[in-house]
Amino acid sequence: MIGLSTALALEEHGHDVRVVAAAAEDAITSAVAGASWFPYRAGPPARVAAWAATTRAWLDPLVADRAAGVDLVTGYEITDETSDAPPPWWAAHVEVSRAPAPVTGAPMAWRFQSACIEPLRMMAWLTARIRGPIERRQVTDLAAEPGDIVVNCSGLAARELAADPEISGLLGQVVMVEPGGVDRSVTVTDHRSIEEVFYVIPRRDELVLGGCTLPWPPGAPPAVDPTITERILGQARALGLAIGPIKRVRAGLRPYRAEVRLERDGRIIHNYGHGGAGYTLSRGCAEEVAQLVAA
Helix, strand or coil: HHHHHHHHHHHEEEECCEEEECCCCCCCHHHCCCCCCCCCCCCHHHHHHHHHHHHHHHHHHHCCCCCHHHEEEEEEEEECCCCCCCEEEEEEECEEEECCCCCCCCCEEEEEEEHHHHHHHHHHHHHCCCCCEEEEEECCCCCHHCCCCCEECHHHHHHHCCCCCCCCEEEEEEEECCCCCCCCCCEEECCCCCCCEEEEECCCCEEEEECCEECCCCCCCCCCCCHHHHHHHHHHHHHHCCCEEEEEEEEEEEEEEEEEEEEEEECCCEEEEECCCHHHHHHHHHHHHHHHCCC
């Protein structure tokens, strides 16, 4: 999502772009993502909030294009904060309010307008709009790549490509289920337990249930844990969500860094480390890359 969004934005700013990718479609982390607008596990706060707001403004008109896979929903972030608490850091540029979440017990939550994205639809939509070629090959040396500017959107691979030990993988696991009787006009995140975060994200023909954020050994492939699946399903039932049968379970690695690296180093611009907020920050970061190219 980060790479394709950046490529499209650069083309829209008048640049000739060539995309190089080792994998695509269902083989990439972006295909496993829950993909809702919500700034999660990314920093620094002020820049993330601004990037997220830019992305929201970009996503809103895409709702009219069904092929883009974007749908607007009402988001609820359940927290233990009191009714007079200040807005969360991520809401610096968007409107939020305190309201009961539409789940069992009606716990208080931050309510906001969100967007849900169908990953494979969005990947296909972006790919179809990029004019330049997309090469399927491995990149091993950023400096050896041709072009006036090289933009590094390599996610976890930046650990080797950019010699950056600060980036690491955080395991995320999601359970896709039939919609059942769940209201698909809302998305709910329960942050009352850091160790057992839960979310439900609606799609057009299914629900995405999560989740977890677990440190993962470098180089180790993601693996599904049945105990996490059972815990996620138990949380859904405890919140009164009338979910349907399981369709599939997926695991992936979020490319986490304490702060997103978005900066220019000579002819190389780095744009990676978006953690669990790749879809949320994609267009905002892409626009900043375009500014760095023009500088």
